[in-house]
Amino acid sequence: MNNPLKNKTYLQSDRNPAEYAVLGALTIGPAHGYDLYQYLLENLGSIWTLGLSQIYALLSRLDEEGLISQERQEQDKRPDRKIFTLNPHGLEIFKDWVRQPVAHVRDLRLEFLSKLHFARVRGRGAVSRLIQAQIAVLTETSRGLQAKIKSTQTFIEQQTLEFRRIQTQAAIAWLQKL
Numbered sequence: 001m002n003n004p005l006k007n008k009t010y011l012q013s014d015r016n017p018a019e020y021a022v023l024g025a026l027t028i029g030p031a032h033g034y035d036l037y038q039y040l041l042e043n044l045g046s047i048w049t050l051g052l053s054q055i056y057a058l059l060s061r062l063d064e065e066g067l068i069s070q071e072r073q074e075q076d077k078r079p080d081r082k083i084f085t086l087n088p089h090g091l092e093i094f095k096d097w098v099r100q101p102v103a104h105v106r107d108l109r110l111e112f113l114s115k116l117h118f119a120r121v122r123g124r125g126a127v128s129r130l131i132q133a134q135i136a137v138l139t140e141t142s143r144g145l146q147a148k149i150k151s152t153q154t155f156i157e158q159q160t161l162e163f164r165r166i167q168t169q170a171a172i173a174w175l176q177k178l
Contacts, residue, residue: 016061018048021114022040022055023067023068024098024117026085027094030085032084033056033082036084037052062084070082098119099133102115102137105171116130139172142165145168146165149161
């Protein structure tokens with residue numbers, strides 16, 4: 001089976017995974033920092049624990065990288081606030097990210113579940129494609145672990161690999177139920 005992680009577009013960059021959650025929230029429309037904080041808390045609060053100051057730091061970095069833009073909005077009797085908008089380049093980076101399966105079982109809890117949320121926003125087809133791609137990656141991982149188990153020399157190495165293989169199989173079973 002073709003492993004999508006071997007394609008360069010599927011490799012993870014040095015980007016903080018929480019940046020993708022912020023980009024994803026901006027796909028809904030322009031927003032100021034507190035609106036983004038509320039959206040992420042309500043929709044991804046069980047996945048991410050992002051404070052308001054962290055969100056502003058992520059917005060600053062995304063703005064510096066040209067993935068989002070900001071506009072000042074005047075307020076009566078209050079300081080101006082910044083409204084953030086996703087740029088076309090930021091949208092493409094986000095779309096590429098949300099379509100990609102994660103490389104490791106350990107990435108399912110944060111990244112995959114975030115991708116699953118945003119794929120649901122895009123529709124059933126996006127969800128199905130993401131799940132199938134993730135199953136393919138984990139199936140290949142499980143096969144690789146099985147091959148390594150056969151060639152191990154020590155008991156503890158064998159048990160470590162078997163533990164990882166069983167975790168991978170459990171993740172595949174969970175994905176199939178989705």
